[in-house]
Amino acid sequence: MADKIIYMDNAATTPVRPEVLAAMLPYFTEKFGNPSSIYSISAENKNAITTAREMIAGTIGTTAENIYFTAGGSESDNWALKATAEAYVGKGKHIITTKIEHHAVLHTCEYLEKHGFEVTYLDVDENGMVDLKQLEAAIRPDTILISVMFANNEIGTVEPIEKIGAIANEHGVLFHTDAVQAYTKENIDVEAMHIDMLSASGHKIGGPKGVGFLYIRKGVKIRSLIHGGAQERRRRAGTENVTGIIGLAKAAELAILDQKEITEKEKKIRDHLIARIEKEIPYARLNGDREKRLANNVNFSFRFIEGESMLIMLDGKGICASSGSACTSGSLDPSHVLLAIGLAHEIAHGSLRLTISDKTTQEEADFVVDSLKEIVEKLRNMSPLYEDFIKNSK
Numbered sequence: 001m002a003d004k005i006i007y008m009d010n011a012a013t014t015p016v017r018p019e020v021l022a023a024m025l026p027y028f029t030e031k032f033g034n035p036s037s038i039y040s041i042s043a044e045n046k047n048a049i050t051t052a053r054e055m056i057a058g059t060i061g062t063t064a065e066n067i068y069f070t071a072g073g074s075e076s077d078n079w080a081l082k083a084t085a086e087a088y089v090g091k092g093k094h095i096i097t098t099k100i101e102h103h104a105v106l107h108t109c110e111y112l113e114k115h116g117f118e119v120t121y122l123d124v125d126e127n128g129m130v131d132l133k134q135l136e137a138a139i140r141p142d143t144i145l146i147s148v149m150f151a152n153n154e155i156g157t158v159e160p161i162e163k164i165g166a167i168a169n170e171h172g173v174l175f176h177t178d179a180v181q182a183y184t185k186e187n188i189d190v191e192a193m194h195i196d197m198l199s200a201s202g203h204k205i206g207g208p209k210g211v212g213f214l215y216i217r218k219g220v221k222i223r224s225l226i227h228g229g230a231q232e233r234r235r236r237a238g239t240e241n242v243t244g245i246i247g248l249a250k251a252a253e254l255a256i257l258d259q260k261e262i263t264e265k266e267k268k269i270r271d272h273l274i275a276r277i278e279k280e281i282p283y284a285r286l287n288g289d290r291e292k293r294l295a296n297n298v299n300f301s302f303r304f305i306e307g308e309s310m311l312i313m314l315d316g317k318g319i320c321a322s323s324g325s326a327c328t329s330g331s332l333d334p335s336h337v338l339l340a341i342g343l344a345h346e347i348a349h350g351s352l353r354l355t356i357s358d359k360t361t362q363e364e365a366d367f368v369v370d371s372l373k374e375i376v377e378k379l380r381n382m383s384p385l386y387e388d389f390i391k392n393s394k
Contacts, residue, residue, distance in 0.1 A: 006364045007320045010204075010296060011153055011181060011355035016247065017206040023250040024208065027243040035240050036229065045242050052249035059256050060198065060215060061189040068214045068232045069245050073180035074104035075225075076199035076214035077147075079236075080176045081108045083223040084145045084197075085117055088174070092142025093117045096135065099340040100124055101149055102178055106336075109147075122148075127289040128157035128341050136167050145174045150182035150198075154337040154353060155288030156297025158186060165194030174220065180204055180212075184255035185263070185294060196220050202244065207251030211244030262358040266295040269360050273298045276369045281376055287338060287351065298354040301343060304386035305350035305379050313375045319368055322353045346385075 007015075033042035035049055053064040070076045085095070097109055099121045109119045120138045124130055130148060139146075146168045151158045161177055168175035176197040179188060183200040190198060197220065201212035216222055216235075228237030255262070270293075277284055283303040302310070307323040314321050323335065334348035343351075354368065380386040 003318065005318050005320065006360075006368060008354040008356055008360065008364075008368060009320045009322050010357045011353065012322060013203045013209065014206050014357065016203075016208055017251060017254060019254060020207055020247045020250045024243045024247040027246055031242075035242060036231065049240055049242065049245055052245050055249050056213060056252055059184065059188070059252050061191050062215060062217075065233075066215055066218055068216060068235055069240065069248075070212045070214050070225075070236065071210055071241070072203070072212040073102070073178065073199050073201035076201075076212050077102065077104040077176075077178055078108050079214055079225045080197040080199060080216075080222070081105065081112065081145065081147060083225060084174060084176070084220075085112050085115075087221045087223050088144040092140070092144045094120070094140050094143040095145045095147065096120045096122065096138050096143060096173075097147045098122045098124060098130055098149070100128055100152055100154075100337045101147065102153055102180070105147055105149070105178055124340055126341050127292075128152050128155050128287075128337065129289060129292070130159055130164065132160065132163055132167065135164060136171075139167075139171050139173060143171070143173050145176060147176040147178070150177045150179040150188070151186060151294050152288065152337060153181045154335055155299045155341070156181075156294040157289045158182065158292045158294060161195070162193045168196075169194040181294060184252055184259060185296070190215060190217070197222070202248035202251060205251045205255045208244050208247040211241050211248045213248070258358070263295045265358040266356055266360075269356050269362060269365050270295060270298055272362060273354060273356075273365050273369065276366070277372070280369065281373055285343075285347070287341065287343075296356045298356070299351065301338065301347050301351045302376055303347055303350060304383045304389065305376060307350050307352065309379055310350070310352060310372075310375055313378075314368075314371065317371045319371060321368075322355075323351050 031045060033045050035042055035046040053067045057064045057067050093116055095117060097105055113119055122130060122134055148159055148164050150161050165175050174196045175194060177195055178199045180199060180201045184205050196217045198215040203209040224235045226237045231237050231240055274286060277300055285301045287299040287301055311321060334345050338348035338351055
């Protein structure tokens with residue numbers, strides 16, 4: 001076991017910020033009241049939720065009535081797609097998405113296909129970018145929803161969301177975006193970007209797990225997710241996760257407040273990592289768009305390397321990284337995102353995602369690259385494919 005842990009998997013989850021934990025703690029103990037009860041300690045919690053809702057609404061340029069708290073990004077994605085399909089089935093049964101979406105969207109689309117809906121899965125280019133002409137060409141009279149993620153969780157590519165929203169709006173089609181990775185990292189204005197629904201999650205931004213939100217534009221005819229009580233304006237019944245909501249709001253407040261400083265720090269370390277890997281490790285390919293990219297994302301494919309072995313050896317040095325989405329880490333199949341951008345199976349298998357934070361230091365980044373050089377060399381020396389490649393290239 002390594003003496004020090006270097007955490008570079010912030011796209012999977014983040015530690016709860018101390019200020020967030022401090023804000024949450026009272027709601028586990030003395031402020032324990034059910035917000036739906038009528039006595040004062042409950043009314044105070046109801047007011048706290050209202051304040052949190054207003055604060056979060058302001059981070060994306062909307063009003064509190066359009067924010068619905070959920071258990072996280074996957075629930076928000078499911079709700080947006082399933083409820084839209086149910087509510088707008090009278091108009092049509094066609095949905096457009098991309099081949100690089102999170103599985104919370106892709107698996108929901110597969111579910112809807114089994115229930116009579118038709119889904120168009122758009123290709124992306126070698127950097128993971130959606131082709132706007134192909135998107136517009138895919139729209140039909142029976143298209144009811146376009147769902148395109150704001151930024152990809154594996155390769156970090158930031159999509160042209162404002163242009164996609166404009167196309168959807170022009171054609172009278174609802175537009176949903178999974179913004180789980182982009183929320184508080186990219187500037188989001190749901191009005192300017194013509195976003196009708198947006199999913200976000202607390203634990204990606206220094207908040208707690210098990211809480212998120214779905215933005216639903218006023219007037220969108222979306223159905224209730226959970227029936228029961230009057231919580232979330234009768235659209236999602238169940239006693240509110242008060243501690244989680246307070247934590248989510250505090251994390252969002254801090255992230256927005258420090259957004260410029262965090263972005264500058266992360267970009268500096270990100271670009272340092274990319275430059276060193278490209279210069280010092282041969283046969284390495286940067287995945288994702290070089291410019292239109294999340295500030296904290298580094299994703300490389302290393303030829304003649306098996307990704308799982310690389311991760312295990314990095315872990316032995318105290319380095320936490322991943323080969324892709326944490327939601328699919330148990331799968332032996334190569335990343336669907338890397339296959340969609342055109343990588344061969346054997347190259348996609350040798351991929352590494354490093355997602356940093358503003359707390360990541362250059363010293364840590366250098367240790368990771370130094371370790372990676374050693375590990376890649378060791379694994380390649382064990383690879384008959386690499387041996388054959390070197391012989392044939394001489």
